Amino acid sequence: MKYQYKKEFRHHLVEWFNNEKRDLPWRHTSDPYKIWVSEVMLQQTRVDTVIPYYNRFLEKYPTIQDLAYAPQEELLKMWEGLGYYSRARNLQAGVKEVVERYNSIVPDNRHDISKLKGVGPYTAGAILSIAYQKAEHAVDGNVMRVLSRVLHIEExxxxxKTRKVFEEAVEMLIDEQYPGDFNQALMDLGSMICTPTSPKCLLCPVRDYCTAFNEGNADQLPIKSKKVKTKKVKFNVFVAVDQEGRYLVEKRPSTGLLADMWQFPMIEINENGISDETFQQNYNVEILEYEDKELLRFKHIFSHLTWEMECMQVQVLQKMELPDDVVFLTIEQIKTLPMPVPMLKILNVLN
Known part of the structure; x- marks a missing residue:
């Protein structure tokens, strides 16, 4: 884009946003805490999914102090179903830093806000531009797609390392009078018009300034190398019931995937395919009866990993003291615990 067209590009983009922007709850506030919550929830998650979670979350934690000192298990329960649970833990850690180090006021500069737990370059820029109207870049996948086409960037x-190219591009183009609207307009344009496949170029408010549109190759950008294939792991999930009708559940480790969430016991199926003995040894129980060997079978896909789950319901007898963080609970008690989506699927079958 030629330098002299920057003003027109900004004007048409922001004008389009103000006319066409979606009515979203986080667009009715300039509170940096609430905008922070929305940006964290929106990472890797669809807008329609986030809206009810956002509303419930802020009803439970209306102020930054409320979230800072909330019990973690309660927080994870509020986040249940959103996935990527480290986001919730990092958000709480960052919020607590703000309360204790910045007198409950979210920093209004990139240097300080970027030091907070879980706040990367995009989240920092989004909060600064939307809440504080600072002319700061906020580059996500949508923004990179739009600008790769507008400016014909082929990295x-x-x-x-390519993100830096797009951050500099936003700094060149950003509307310093309306930086929050400008950044949100780029995001909305990417999600609504300038989509990954079949972009709706004839509806685009800035197509006159788009190099890829003028050259007829918008569908060939952005350039993106393919990801490595995700790893597949097979598990037997033991839905184990004792003689009192209680179910065996365990708390996952406090670090790593789905940290501190609760689950039914999972045993990885090795090349021998024998998991029953491992289950009995690991959990100090004896299988008395197989009630349903094919209770449920499904796949759960993470960004880097696929779990192939084969669930069976078994009657068990506790032989020795249970391991740490392993308990027998009723269905009603289990419902109060934070559980990841694959476990909720199983729980729903039991109801």
Whole structure:
């Protein structure tokens, strides 16, 4: 884009946003805490999914102090079903830093806000531009897609170093009078018009300034190298019931995938395919009866991993003291615990 067209590009983009922007709950506030919550929830998650979670979350934690000192198990329960649970833990840690180090006021500069737990370059820029009207870049996948087409940038967006190219591009183009609207307009344009496949170029408010549109190759950008194939792991999930009708559940480790969430016991199926003995040894129980060997079978896909789950319901007898963080609970008690989506699927079958 030629330098003299920057003003027109900004004007048409922001005008389109103000006319066409979606009515979203976080667009009715300039509170940096509430905008922070929305940006964290929106990472890797669809807008329609986030809206009810956002409303419930802020009803439970209306102020930054409320979230800072909330019990973690309660927080994870509020986040249940959103996935990527480290986001919730990092959000709480960052919020607590703000309360204790910044007198409950979210920093209004990139240097300080970027030091907070879980706040990367995009989240920092989004909060600063939307809440504080600072002319700061907020580059996500939508923004990279739009600008790769508008400016005909052919660097591989899968490479971390490429983000700097787009951050500099936003700094060149950003509307300093309305930086929050400008950044949100780029995001909305990417999600609504300038989509990954079949972009709706004839509806685009800035197509006159788009190099890829003028050259007829918008569908060939951005350049993105393919991801490595996700790893597949097979598990037997033991839905184990004792003689009192209680179910065996365990708390996952406090670090790593789905940290501190609760689950039914999972045993990885090795090349021998024998998991029953491992289950009995690991949990100090004896299987008395197989009630349903094919209770449920499904796949759960993470960004880097696929779980292939084969669930069976078994009657068990506790032989020795249960291991740490392993308990027998009723269905009603289990419902109060934070559980990841694959476990909720199983729980729903039991209801």
């Amino acid at each position: 591989d967006i899968a490479l971390p």
